[in-house]
Amino acid sequence: MPPWKQAVHINASCGGEGVCGKCRVIIEHGSVEGGITEKLSKEDIEKGYSQACLAAVRSDLVVRIPVESEVDISVLNLQKTPRRKAKIWEMNLEELKEKGLFMPPVEKKYLELPEPTPQDNLPDVTRLISFLKAKHDEHRLVVQLPVIRKISDILRTDDFRVTATLARPVHSGRKTHIINIQPGDTTDRNYAIAVDIGTTTVYSQLIDLITGDALASYGEYNGQISYGEDIISRIIFADKPGGLEKLHEVVIANINQLIKKEQGSF
Ligand code: FES
Numbered sequence: 001m002p003p004w005k006q007a008v009h010i011n012a013s014c015g016g017e018g019v020c021g022k023c024r025v026i027i028e029h030g031s032v033e034g035g036i037t038e039k040l041s042k043e044d045i046e047k048g049y050s051q052a053c054l055a056a057v058r059s060d061l062v063v064r065i066p067v068e069s070e071v072d073i074s075v076l077n078l079q080k081t082p083r084r085k086a087k088i089w090e091m092n093l094e095e096l097k098e099k100g101l102f103m104p105p106v107e108k109k110y111l112e113l114p115e116p117t118p119q120d121n122l123p124d125v126t127r128l129i130s131f132l133k134a135k136h137d138e139h140r141l142v143v144q145l146p147v148i149r150k151i152s153d154i155l156r157t158d159d160f161r162v163t164a165t166l167a168r169p170v171h172s173g174r175k176t177h178i179i180n181i182q183p184g185d186t187t188d189r190n191y192a193i194a195v196d197i198g199t200t201t202v203y204s205q206l207i208d209l210i211t212g213d214a215l216a217s218y219g220e221y222n223g224q225i226s227y228g229e230d231i232i233s234r235i236i237f238a239d240k241p242g243g244l245e246k247l248h249e250v251v252i253a254n255i256n257q258l259i260k261k262e263q264g265s266f
Pocket of ligand 1: 011012013014015017018019020021022023051052053054
């Protein structure tokens with residue numbers, strides 16, 4: 001299994017071009033082919049060092065990642081003492097919403113829908129959309145496929161009392177998506193994950209959208225480091241066959257790992 005799949009990062013400043021020598025590892029058991037350039041001294045080679053990016057695996061291996069090739073994750077979650085203080089003005093979001101000055105990007109709406117009858121036999125999706133329009137003044141709505149798949153069961157779980165989660169468009173003129181539907185009134189629970197994907201680190205916060213509190217924060221080194229320390233190296237790596245997919249895959253793995261940690265902190 002490649003190291004990044006186990007969240008083991010190896011420094012790779014040049015993105016696997018074989019020129020930086022930062023990806024040195026020690027092959028303790030097993031055999032590899034290649035992986036030796038002028039970046040390694042005679043002593044290094046005798047000790048079993050290899051450049052991970054150039055070594056082709058020829059058997060099962062036991063590999064030691066020396067400290068100089070590792071990234072140190074422990075420094076990421078240290079709370080730094082702020083150098084400056086910022087003033088925060090508390091705003092009444094409900095008031096701003098009423099004045100049309102603030103539109104939450106993700107919002108839950110509670111609905112009590114009438115049950116279908118032979119005279120009122122609207123399809124479930126149409127019933128949901130028309131009541132969101134009538135009761136909450138929501139327009140230009142699109143229902144996502146996972147919602148369509150479960151809407152019929154959810155509506156009947158709590159006598160047609162449901163909560164719909166709406167994701168509003170970033171650009172005006174686009175449509176609002178109904179991204180979830182839950183039985184009953186769950187408007188008092190609304191959470192979001194904010195993610196900052198940086199070149200070096202990926203930070204994430206679990207936010208309570210009702211109170212605005214950050215409930216948990218975690219950081220990870222961006223797994224893409226293993227494919228290039230700087231953006232240019234990663235652009236070059238992305239051009240290789242399968243490179244772009246790999247960069248995408250590792251950053252998604254990063255985000256999922258952070259979400260798991262945040263879930264686990266409750
Ligand atoms: S030499 Fe292996 S990543 Fe640079």
